[in-house]
Amino acid sequence: MLSGRGIRAQSLLSRALFPFFAGLFGRVSSILPFKAAPIMTDKTAPQVREGQATITFPSAEEVFYNPVQEYNRDLSVAVIRLYVKQLLAKDPTKAGKVNVMEALSASGLRSIRYAKEIPGLDKIVANDISKKAVETIRRNIINNGVEELVQPSHNDASMAMYLKRKPEDRFQIIDLDPYGSPTPFLDAAVQSTVDGGLLCVTCTDMAVLCGNATETCYTKYGAISLKAKSCHEIALRIVIACVESHANRYGRYIEPILSLSIDFYCRIFFRINTSQAMCKRTTSKLGHLYQCNGCETLSFQPLGQLVPNDNNGKNFKYKLVSGPPVNKHCSHCQNTHQVGGPIWIAPIHDQHFVSELLVSLDNHEYQTVERMKGMLTVAAEELPDVPLYYQQDRLCAMVKTGSGKMTVFRSALLNAGYRVSLSHANKMAIKTDAPAEFIWDMMRVWRKSNSQSDLKPGTTAFALMATTPKHEVSFETHTEANPDSRKLQLKRFQVNPERNWGPKSRASAGNFDDSEKRRQNQGKKRKQDPADPVAMELAEPRVDPKQIKTVKDQL
Structure with a gap:
């Protein structure tokens, strides 16, 4: 049995070694197995209500919900509702055959809203690669009473779509809303959508698309982004060109019906069709962008051109173009140029669809309807044939x-x-x-x-x-x-909805708290410089060997 002096010495040793072991545990805890907390009952579990859906999360630590993205979901409901209405009016035989794939469903909120707010849908597949997420989706489907419409799926997103590549199995609507870039899923999506189907794509990696990492943009999207004042529209046009490239590999082409840069992400809606002849016209819809390094004047170089081959304008020749469109030095300020792209230089909206979408908003209730009207009104006013x-x-x-x-x-x-x-x-x-x-x-x-x-x-x-x-x-x-959008003082741009708003952290499969890991990574680069006094303050606490030796001697 230890004496009083021994107990005090042991206490000193514990206090001295605690920071060391705490820091060590913090570094390795992310790879240690942990037991997930038990799922809370419905009475205590956090809930979120949006539109007509109510979503329950297993615990407060596992709530992956961004209220800023409600605009994205409201807009998607409105677009798909109008698309389905037009589809059934044009082809009544489609009734009972309109199926939807939400490839990255997370909590199932979007799929459940589609089921409860969009008439005419036959089946919705809410897929996620996380088993725990699928359990949450299944529970929310039951709680919202949409078991007949929404089917949970536990699979890799791309594989879930690849399994439906046969023409008779394809989806009428595919929705991709990933954390970051959608490019890993585009190849499967363009193959798994029916002719005339709707592909909905979200990109949240706007920093890459807006010129902060041009080499990363090229590896992901096959285009060079530029830092320009029109960078948000450049981002839209890079994504559209990327989707068109994926579609062309399978004799398919895209028609962007609505392309919006919103807050920290972009949301684009495409029609997918099949035609080898239309694929040949893609080069005339793409072009490189030249921006002067001084006055920032913009110039475009199409990759190809269409030349009428007869008097009725139905047949065309496909020719290369002469270039570049600028001299070595800018004709306005004598500076050099940067070259970006290729980007989409054709229209990014279907003006007729946007006009009908605006009219349809009056018949339904959305939490963000005022901003939807403002942004869509400006989109309808945009010159369709003028890029940037x-x-x-x-x-x-x-x-x-x-x-x-x-x-x-x-x-x-x-x-x-x-x-x-x-x-x-x-x-x-x-x-x-x-x-x-x-x-x-x-x-x-x-x-x-x-x-x-x-x-x-x-x-x-x-x-x-x-x-x-x-x-x-x-x-x-x-x-x-x-213009009318200014005369009517429509709400066109987002007012900061909350403090530190923006993209949330990536969803996790469990309820592991990574706050300690983020604390340790704070100032990680500065910690490597022992001469920096601030770095020494940020560094993890170290155990003084002399202090340990003194404690041992006392023992």
């Missing part, structure tokens, strides 16, 4: 002058006979078919009438202002300068 846009305040910054009202610059473009629209992806966007020569003449005239400050030689602004304007520019207010 300029940002008004950035144009003014290029010539070192203050920015005026948006209607002033829109009036100048309209008065010159050009078309102009907003963009749903950027509230300061100027999407126009005016050539870059006129845009910079407009900015030269604007600066001369609003700023008299001197410009430093050798700068981009100095080079731009050195050229004399060749076009007549009138800033007189045009009757169409203020």
